[in-house]
């Protein structure tokens with residue numbers, strides 16, 4: 001027992017002194033360069049968790065600190081590396097586009113082989129393997145490909161409405177977070193693997209939904225401690241048998257992918273889902289050339305080397321992980337966009353009416369069923385989902401009207417990032433959210449209720465969610 005206690009004390013002291021030494025050396029690096037420092041990220045995370053400060057508030061605070069010092073860049077000492085907060089659109093353009101080759105790697109955490117799916121995910125790949133997989137995946141995210149998934153979005157939208165209709169309303173109101181989570185999970189199951197996630201079949205999470213939620217990286221409770229340890233001291237964390245995504249979650253989603261492939265091979269069928277798109281794209285020989293276009297020899301060896309990397313990073317596990325990516329990279333952004341969209345609709349009845357008119361007109365034109373072309377072409381809906389900048393306190397879709405577009409400062413509106421490493425799933429996310437909104441405003445009038453937070457307050461933690469849930473009242477439109 002004594003030995004165990006001593007070992008624990010030793011591990012904690014070792015961890016603290018390692019973290020402290022890292023902080024001292026990195027902060028000296030920034031001081032000598034005159035870059036304002038926001039502090040040590042792990043300590044900020046602990047402070048934020050303790051005080052209930054969310055990611056959005058924390059980022060805004062850092063942004064204001066940089067601006068107050070008249071600087072263009074701020075910095076913090078991250079878990080495993082230096083992190084910069086760039087507050088200047090011109091510098092941003094250099095980083096994301098012009099000098100991309102120097103900034104192409106995004107490595108939030110050190111990922112080891114024990115996270116056998118995560119290590120092959122586009123989101124965390126670096127250098128040439130990233131370039132290779134991105135090239136392979138790009139066609140599956142093109143407009144033409146996303147159009148093929150439309151039926152899955154539309155069916156999920158219908159189920160979303162059915163679920164909302166039968167959800168008991170407490171004093172007329174309900175927490176839309178639950179239904180939105182189920183909608184996104186249902187889209188994930190059907191548009192990615194062509195399966196029914198069963199998310200809408202029960203009040204609580206289905207098995208599929210449970211594993212998706214459990215794999216999600218956040219800083220709350222026990223999971224938060226695990227992620228914190230893995231992020232700050234990866235070698236120690238992995239030695240203790242921890243993984244970011246959880247071994248059983250990775251095995252579960254690997255099996256879901258394998259059986260989706262096996263089923264269609266056995267029945268000799270194909271599906272209209274992401275697995276299908278990615279399998280079709282896998283065989284395509286769209287390898288990029290080397291920098292020197294004319295150098296045939298170097299291109300041949302480049303292709304050979306890439307093919308080798310293909311074997312490692314785009315094997316079955318590599319494909320399985322890029323399906324799971326919809327949940328890990330795509331869930332939170334789509335979730336917050338939908339949550340804040342329904343909030344904006346409830347608080348701006350004139351905007352809601354205008355949007356409903358456009359949606360109903362589109363539906364009539366399509367003979368009562370939504371189509372990709374109509375939903376994608378709705379002008380006001382497009383302005384609506386884009387809205388939140390430059391004055392986020394005022395909700396005004398007109399900011400994104402054709403007439404006002406020239407007034408937007410370039411590189412200040414980047415919800416999906418920019419340059420070659422921008423969000424690969426942006427088309428998927430936007431149509432998914434648009435379909436949900438079309439079904440919502442067609443079927444319900446959304447109004448604020450007793451527990452609607454006005455003004456909005458953000459939850460703590462890494463996710464951009466409203467505090468305590470998104471409570472609204474829904475009146476059915478007949």
Ligand code: HEM
Pocket residue numbers: 096106122123124134325326329330331332333334335337414415416417418419420421422423424425426428429430
């Ligand atoms: C409204 C929803 C979404 C938002 C706001 C969003 C936003 C972003 C942002 C800001 C980035 C970083 C871009 C950069 O570094 O320049 C990103 C990357 C990424 N997103 Fe999204 N995203 C959303 C939905 C999705 C969906 C549905 C997927 C589905 C797969 C997805 C997959 C990815 C991936 C894989 C990356 C990394 C790309 C790479 O490293 O090459 N995202 N996203």
